[in-house]
Amino acid sequence: MPERDVIVVGGGLAGLASAVALTEAGFHVTLLESRPRLGGRASSIVDAATGTVIDNCQHVSMGCCVNFQKLCRLTGTSDLFAVEPELHFIARDGKRNRLRNLGLPAPAHLAISFAAISYLSWRDKLSLARGVRALVLGKAPESGRFSDWLADQRQSRELIERFWTVVLVSALGESLDRIDFQYARQVFVQGFLRHRDAWQVHLLTIPLGEFYDRHLARWLKGRGAVVECKAGVAELELSADEQRVAAVHLRDGRRLAAEEFVLATAQDRADALLPMVVKQSHPFAGLSGLETAPITSVHLWLDRELTPLRHAVLVDRVGQWVFNRTAILRDASSPGEFAYQVVISNSRAVRDAFQTPQANGSQQQLIDTIWRELREIWPEAASARVLHARAITEHRAVFSVLPGIEHLRPPQQTPLINLQLAGDYTQTGWPATMEGAVRSGFLAAGNILQHQAEQHPDSPSTALLAPEMPAGWLARLLFGSRC
Ligand SMILES: Cc1cc2nc3c(=O)[nH]c(=O)nc-3n(C[C@H](O)[C@H](O)[C@H](O)COP(=O)(O)OP(=O)(O)OC[C@H]3O[C@@H](n4cnc5c(N)ncnc54)[C@H](O)[C@@H]3O)c2cc1C
Secondary structure (H helix, E strand, O other): OOOOEEEEEOOOHHHHHHHHHHHHOOOEEEEEOOOOOOOOOOOEEEOOOOOOEEEOOOOEEEOOOHHHHHHHHHOOOHHHEEEOOEEEEEOOOOOEEEEEOOOOOOOOOOHHHHHOOOOOOHHHHHHHHHHHHHHHHOOOOOOOEHHHHHHHOOOOHHHHHHHHHHHHHHHHOOOHHHOEHHHHHHHHHHHHHOOOOOOOEEEEOOOHHHHHHHHHHHHHHHOOOEEEOOOOEEEEEEOOOOOOEEEEEEOOOOEEEOOEEEEOOOHHHHHHHOOHHHHOOOOHHHHHHOOEEEEEEEEEEEOOOOOOOOEEEEOOOOOOEEEEHHHHOOOOOOOOOEEEEEEEEOOHHHHHHHHOHHHOOOHHHHHHHHHHHHHHHOHHHOOOOEEEEEEEEEEEEEEOOOOOHHHOOOOOEOOOOOEEEOOOOOOOOOOOOHHHHHHHHHHHHHHHHHHHHHHOOOOOOOOOOOOOOOOOHHHHHHHHHHO
C-alpha cells in the first residue's frame, strides 16, 4: 500500500491525536501549527515577569477520559500522570471533606463520603439522592436548561450552589442556566455513577509544553512525521471540480499538497478557513453560532507552603479549585518558592467585575480576593508572602453547552471527501475537554482510515475510539441501560 500524505492543520490536542493515530496507521503526516508552540488552549506559556514556564491553566483529566488515556498509552506517556486517590472539598468554614471510594461498587462507591459532607444539611442530602436518581432514571427532556430541571426537582438554593454548581460549572465551564440537561446528566453518569474509577482526577506531572515538545512531538517526529510551529495556514485550495481539497497555502507563501486533510483548529478559525462550498451545507453553516465561555486562572508564587494538598475544591468561594503546582510537578519551581493556581470556570462575572477597564477594577483586585480567600481557609499560612502573582483569562476557553447545541456541532466528515474537521466542538458527544478534543482527532483519523479501507482491504482497523468504561454490576442492576 503506498504511503499517503496527510496534512493536519492545528497542533492542539485534536490535531495531535489525529496526527498520532494516522502516523501509527502508516500515513505520512505533516502537522502545521500557527503559534510558536503546540497545545492550543491547553498549553504552557512563558511568564514574562519571571521568565518561568507556566501552564496557561491547570488541566485535569478523569478516569472516564478513555481516549485521552489511549493517546497517552500510544505515545508512552501514561506514567507522566498522577491519579488523585481522593477529592478534597473545603467548606466555607475551612473544614475539609474527603470524597473517596470506600470499597463499594459503583454507583454506591462515593455514597458514604457524600453522606458525611459537612456543608449540606440532611434534608439537602436526601433531596440530592432523589435528584441524582431522577437524573438517571427520570423522564429525560431531550434538551432543556438544567436550571429548569433543578427547579422542577425542587432542589434547594444551598444544594444548587454547594453541589450542582460546584460539580457542573467546573466540568462544563458554564452556568447552570446555560447547560443542556443531557450534558449535565452525562457528567454524572459517565463521571460518577457508572464505574468506580471514572471520577478520579488525573494530573499531569510535567508542564503541558514539555508534554507536547518532549513527548508527543518527539514521538511523531521519531516516526517520520513533520511537526512545524509558526506555520499558519491562510487558505485551503480546492480541486478544479470543487470536490476535494488540493492543497493548503501557508501564511509564509508556501503551498503544500496532500491526499487527505484534517482541519483541527478551534471553531472560529475553522469557520474562517472552510471553503464556501462546505459552509453552505448544514450543519457546517452553524459554526459561528457556537457560543463560548471564559475560564480564569490566578497564579500565585508564595514564600512558604499554603497547604501540602495537591488540589482542593473550594465551596462558596470565588475561586473554585486550587492546585498546588509545586506538589504536582516532578520538577517543581525554584527552591523556596511555592506555586499555586486557582481556577475559576465560567468566569464572566469575575472578568466583568475585576478585569475590564470599564469595571473600574483590576487584575490586582481579583488576585487580592483570591489570596484573602486562601488565607481564610488556611489561616496558618497567613504570614506567607506573595512573591509574584498574575491572572490569565482565556476568553473563549470552552464552547457553551447550551440547549440545542447538538444541532450546531458538525461531524468530522465534511462534504469534501478528503477534508475532515477535528476539534472539541465537533460531534463527539463530549463537552469541551481534552477527552473531547482527542475523540474528535481519532474520529477524523478513523474516517480517513475508512476511505483507505474501501480502496485497500488489507488496511489497518478503522475503529480508533477506545471502549467506554464498563458499567459496574450494581450500576447495571439499578439503572439498566440508562447508565
Ligand atoms: C483555561 C482553560 C482550562 C481548561 N481546563 C480543562 C481541564 O481541566 N480539563 C479538560 O479536559 N479540558 C480543559 N479545557 C478545555 C481543553 O483545553 C480544550 O477542550 C482542548 O484543549 C481543545 O483542543 P482542540 O485541539 O480542539 O482546540 P485548540 O486547543 O484550540 O487547538 C487548535 C489549534 O489550532 C491552531 N490554529 C488555529 N488556526 C490555525 C491556522 N490557520 N493554521 C495552523 N494552526 C492554526 C491554534 O493555534 C491551536 O493550537 C480548558 C480550556 C481552557 C482554555
